[in-house]
Amino acid sequence: MSSTNSISMNRAHIEQLVRDSLRRQVGGMGRSRISGPNPLVVNISARHCHLSQSAVETLFGKGHQLTPKKWLYQEGQYAAEESVTLIGPRSRVISNLRILGPCRDFNQVELAYTDAISLGFDIPTRNSGDIKGTPGCMLMGPAGFLKMQEGVIRAAPHVHMAPEDAAFYGVENKSFMKLKIGGALGVTFDRIFVRVDPSFKLEVHIDTDEGNSCGFGPDVPCELVR
Incomplete structure (x- = not known):
């Protein structure tokens, strides 16, 4: 096996381990309680x-x-x-x-x-x-x-997702979803723009104003819904 192939396999294995670890962490920053094909991450941009x-x-x-x-x-x-x-x-x-x-x-x-x-x-x-x-x-x-x-x-607040995530949530590219944020404020964003591409990891982007308005931070649960 070539060194390039070995590096690619090691990287893929590490990424899978990270994803498995994220799935086991309930209530972490930006991670959904719903168990889909990939862990949901929400980041403030x-x-x-x-x-x-x-x-x-x-x-x-x-x-x-x-x-x-x-x-x-x-x-x-x-x-x-x-x-x-x-x-x-x-x-x-x-x-x-x-x-x-x-x-x-x-x-x-x-x-x-x-x-x-x-x-x-x-x-x-x-x-x-x-x-x-x-x-x-x-x-x-x-x-x-x-x-x-x-x-x-x-x-605009948006979510990146791969085709398998889109199939799981039942959405299409350029459609909209809702992002429910838990915690003390319990805010729901009604228009999260969906971007689907095979290269994407499941990640929602909101800006600093939006993050501050809903008190988003470590251990705040969140959920994507149609």
Whole structure:
């Protein structure tokens, strides 16, 4: 057996062990009481941006490549070492706005509602990539400025899932589900946008405002329902 195949098998075995362990942990952060094919994880997504390679080079210099700092739950996604400064319409700024990689073919900034108010933005709630008609902004990096004509949004709460998860829950790509959050507040989010792809792990993303509003944190139970 080649070393490459051995590494792949070891990685797959480790991932399966992790999933089995998550299934045994009832009431952990973002894990459902319902036992599906894969463990449900809910993560709070803080403000960040996605950039094209051209934008990265404008901000950090010709030929610059993003450097992974922290790998995220979805395969191949990471928080980069690089960050930028966002300049809002009132000349107020957010420093150290984290870039998420890898690069995409469009530029997008995702803010929570309170971020937008502080900066002077009137931003819509949109699904990622749906940026037509949204406000723009200025980003500043160590090598230059990038003027975005559009692309500043509040990301709609959404769930990533593989086809086997979609079959289990009885939903389709681009449909909607509900996310029931337990704990002291007992909040239900009624419009969780469904994204289905074979590469996805079962994970819900909500922003910092949404997480704070429902008191989400360690040991708060949650459940996805149709």
